[in-house]
Amino acid sequence: MSDLTPLSELTAAKRIVVKVGSALLVGPDGTAHAAWLADFAADVARIRARGQQVVIVSSGAVALGRRRLGLGKRALSLPEKQAAAAAGQSALMRAWEEALEPIACAQVLLTRDDTEVRRRWLNARATVETLLTLGVIPVVNENDTVVTEEIRVGDNDRLSARVAQLVGAEALVLLSDVEGLYTADPRSDPDARLIPRVSHLTPEIEAMAGGANAVAGVGTGGMATKLEAARIASQAGCATIITLGTRARPLAAVEAGAATTVIEPATTPRAAYKAWISGSLAPAGFLTVDAGAAAAVQRGKSLLAAGVRAVDGRFDKGDAVVIRDEAGREVARGLIRYAADHARVICGLKSGAIEPALGYTSGPMVHADDLALAAQAETR
Ligand code: GLU
Numbered sequence: 001m002s003d004l005t006p007l008s009e010l011t012a013a014k015r016i017v018v019k020v021g022s023a024l025l026v027g028p029d030g031t032a033h034a035a036w037l038a039d040f041a042a043d044v045a046r047i048r049a050r051g052q053q054v055v056i057v058s059s060g061a062v063a064l065g066r067r068r069l070g071l072g073k074r075a076l077s078l079p080e081k082q083a084a085a086a087a088g089q090s091a092l093m094r095a096w097e098e099a100l101e102p103i104a105c106a107q108v109l110l111t112r113d114d115t116e117v118r119r120r121w122l123n124a125r126a127t128v129e130t131l132l133t134l135g136v137i138p139v140v141n142e143n144d145t146v147v148t149e150e151i152r153v154g155d156n157d158r159l160s161a162r163v164a165q166l167v168g169a170e171a172l173v174l175l176s177d178v179e180g181l182y183t184a185d186p187r188s189d190p191d192a193r194l195i196p197r198v199s200h201l202t203p204e205i206e207a208m209a210g211g212a213n214a215v216a217g218v219g220t221g222g223m224a225t226k227l228e229a230a231r232i233a234s235q236a237g238c239a240t241i242i243t244l245g246t247r248a249r250p251l252a253a254v255e256a257g258a259a260t261t262v263i264e265p266a267t268t269p270r271a272a273y274k275a276w277i278s279g280s281l282a283p284a285g286f287l288t289v290d291a292g293a294a295a296a297v298q299r300g301k302s303l304l305a306a307g308v309r310a311v312d313g314r315f316d317k318g319d320a321v322v323i324r325d326e327a328g329r330e331v332a333r334g335l336i337r338y339a340a341d342h343a344r345v346i347c348g349l350k351s352g353a354i355e356p357a358l359g360y361t362s363g364p365m366v367h368a369d370d371l372a373l374a375a376q377a378e379t380r
Helices: 008-011 033-050 061-068 078-100 112-116 119-133 156-167 203-207 211-215 223-233 250-255 269-280 291-298 338-347 351-358 372-380
Strands: 015-020 053-058 105-110 137-142 171-176 239-244 260-263 285-287 306-314 318-325 330-335 371-373
Touching: 008 171, 008 239, 008 250, 015 033, 015 156, 033 053, 033 078, 033 250, 053 078, 053 119, 061 078, 061 291, 078 105, 078 137, 105 119, 105 156, 112 119, 119 137, 119 156, 137 156, 156 171, 156 223, 171 223, 171 250, 203 223, 223 239, 223 260, 239 250, 260 285, 269 330, 269 371, 285 291, 285 338, 291 330, 291 371, 306 338, 330 372, 338 351
Parallel strands: 015 053, 015 171, 053 137, 105 137, 171 239, 285 318
Antiparallel strands: 239 260, 285 306, 318 330, 330 371
């Protein structure tokens, strides 16, 4: 068949975030779908064996917790949902651990603040990066126990897009109970067509998320939240693939040409991150660096404390700072790893002298990954 071509967005991505909804994970009896999970785990193991990294965003805590707490199927208040999530999250992790064995997985619970407050964002990112480096699969969910209405993401479609942004993923797969985005309701309209590819999320496309597609997703999010997730992902340089998750090996099915809607990224993850650093963050301080450090930064190296001559401003760890040379020219902007007081203490010190001076080290002043060069900022 001509459509048996692997979907390049999925096969080329170094990092893939897969969102698994409650409907796939939890059966009508309120227990985890072990057979589906085992097949899905094999699908994930296959992708990892080709060298790709996978992050799973998993719902199901509330659904599993309902049964544990004997809450039946009735509508739950927010405190009841939180209680159910607290009881169900451990059952959810046990199901994932059993399914993914022998691959290790780790529970990562996030709230909206963790992806919005820069310092927490950096901490969450560092942890997830470390897990991926160690070959572990992070299994992410919202930290339902502590969130209130104002600070919750509320649905795992959008949470998964924020996770994709956090880890710089190139592909986000939203496993759904529909095959993708349709032009009309396929159950009632014989002319309804699946839209295989969306290059830009136009108002016309977004309007399609209402009406016919609104019922999609028996979990929290319908098609509207999926397209919202796709918008966040696209701006972060990540492609979104919406596809039917009820199949035994949904990722293999996508690669074999199964029906999907792909929403293309508007940029690359790296460019999106650098644009965020150089454009959207108000700098809170200035680092004046010597010629050697300025040249190193321009070559894409980290800024070491040894090359910093002066520290100005009041800033916290994770804030944006401007790096300038001794003539006052801006060299780059970046996220600093030390608060201003500590940066002043270690300014000019060799890396090995940081720990004796502060009692800890966070590595370079500004890591290369968190730097956007001034020239790059101008050309965008
Ligand atoms: N965090 C919720 C849970 O684990 C799910 C939210 C969603 O499905 O979008 O039950």
